[in-house]
Amino acid sequence: MNEVFRFGLAGILNAAFGYSVFALLILSGAWAGAALVIGTCAGVLFNMQTSRRLVFRIRGDAGRFIAVQAALLMLNWAALRALNAIHLGDLVAQAILILPVAALSYVMQKRLVFRGRDDPS
Secondary structure (H helix, E strand, O other): OOHHHHHHHHHHHHHHHHHHHHHHHHHOOOOHHHHHHHHHHHHHHHHHHHHHHHHHOOOOOHHHHHHHHHHHHHHHHHHHHHHHHOOOOHHHHHHHHHHHHHHHHHHHHHHHHOOOOOOOO
8 A cells, every 4th residue: 555545544544533532522511622722632643643653654753743733734724814815715715725735744744754764565
């Protein structure tokens, strides 16, 4: 199974995990903002493990991983606001951004976080 395909599968798994944490907190009566922050933090930690073990199959640098995630979040936010400025709603705008942000995430992780051998599979 190639690395890009594994990255896509890990992305689905990561999204399900992050959303599950968020949903469980909301159903427990947590404030949405707190649930979002906790779910995102848990998701980033989980994502580091799936990226390391399932996708790139090398250790990687946790500090760089967090920095990449923060940079992607800021870029995503800026792009979302830019699309809002041309009168696209949040749901449509984020739907447009999902694939470009995911592709950028793969490239940044590959080059900055999980540098090392290329996986021949």
